[in-house]
Structures are given as C-alpha cells and as structure tokens.
Amino acid sequence: MLLAGTNQSQSGLTLAATRAPLEGARNGKLAKLLLLINQCSEAQAIHRPSRFRITVRAVSAVIHSETDKDMHSMKKSSITRPLLIVVALLVGLLMTALAVTADDAALPKHLLQPTQVETITAEQFSSVLSTHKGKVVLVNLWATWCVPCVQELPEIDLLQKRYKDQGLEVLAVSFDKASILESRVRPFFAKTAPNLVSYLQAEDDQFDFVSIFDPEWLGGLPTTFFIDRDGELADSFVGKLKYQDMESRVLKLLEQPAAD
DSSP states (O other): OOOTTTHHHHHHHHHHHHHHHHHHOOOHHHHHHHHHHHHHHHHHHTTOHHHHHHHHHHHHHHHHHIIIIIGGGSOHHHHHHHHHHHHHHHHHHHHHHHHTHHHHTOOOHHHHSOSSOEEEOHHHHHHHHHHTBTBEEEEEEEOTTOHHHHHHHHHHHHHHHHHGGGTEEEEEEEOSOGGGIIIIIHHHHHHHOTTOEEEEEOOSSHHHHHTTTOTTOOOOSSEEEEEOTTSOEEEEEESOOOHHHHHHHHHHHHTSOOOO
16 A cells, blocks of 8 residues: 555565564564565555555554563563564554555546446545545445346336435446456446446445455345445345335435434
C-alpha cells in the first residue's frame, strides 16, 4: 500500500532499522515481532493490502502475548528499548498505510461509474464500497445460469429506480466466467436490469471476494447483502427474495442515519 515511487526506499529503511534490535534480541517473541514487522513492509511494498492486514493482526497478537505473559518475568532493561523501537516502527508502518489509502483507493472511472458490466477484484470492490459510505448499499450476487437470480433482477432494478434518490445504491456482482463477459453477461444484464450497476468478480476463489464484506458467507446464489450507512453489514439472505421483503429491509436502513 505504498506509493509506487517510494516502495523500495521506505521498505528498505524499515528493514535496515530492525536489523540491530533483531540481532541483539534475547527474547524469542521479540524476534518474532520484528520479523512480522519486516513482513508488513514487504506486504506494503508489493501492494498486498490483505497480507498487510493479516500480518498486522499477528503483530498485535505477539505484542499482547509479550505484555501479558513475559514482561513481569524479564528485566526491564533487557526489553524496554527494543520493544519501544518495535512499537515505533509498527506505528510508522500503520501511519504510512493510512496516508496512502486514498491514492491506492483511487479507482478508474469505468469502475466508479460503470456503464456496463466490468471485472473487479476484491480489493477494488472494497474501495467501491468505501465510496458509497453514507448510503444504504444492497449487494446482490447473481449469474446468468442461476434461474432465481434472473427472476429477481428486474425487481432489484425496480427497487433501485424507486429509492436511489433516497440514498440506496445497488451493486450487482456476477459470478459468471470471465470468458463469457462480452458474449453473454453484458448483453444479458443491459437488457434485464438497465438501472443497475454490475461487476463480474475476478478472484480465483469466490469466497475471497465475498469475505471482504461477509467472511461468514457459505456460498449460494442468489445472495443479497444489506449494508447500512456506516458501511456495516446489517443483513443478508441466501435465495430469491420477494420484492416486499427486499423493500422492507431497505426502508428500515434508509430510516436510520449514519452514526458519524
């Protein structure tokens, strides 16, 4: 998640800064912590934000373990300075990640305002969701081969048409194969749901895509997710929803103001 022109230099500085305390660290968990921070740098440098988040969670776990279990049994002089260095480095990495989020989240216009079905990765879709914070977002997973999906698309299209001005944003996501995007998916969707925005998910594993907003999804199409104005998942349903059921869920969320 670093800027393209600064990846190598910033990552190099972080790695160099951790060598000295790593070589002198007598505690195994401290050494592990330093290695994890190096992994944070590497994940940033090669633009792997998901790996960065996972590594940060691991760093946090080691810090808590070090604090809760080992600090009382160690001499203060042997751990305090290296630990402070480690924490400072971690804070610096996190601040760098936050500082460049806006640049990394800058999506091309064809993904922010698509005029046809476009392929999209999980990280890109996460950025799209972020741009709609403050709105109620309905995410519908569908495919051209899924009969109930095809049956409910016109009703979802009608829902978007009726409530868009009140703050509803519907994002459909096709789970068709990318090989039929031009020949099948685009012409089908343009005819079936002309008022909707749709993408075609580009991940090898469909669960990787859905996990960015619902890690507990078990699969199944169609699936509809209801996200509130704060960007939090409020509800989900696997299977074909009647229009009245979709509408009631949407209206409930539209009545709720954002927490900020």
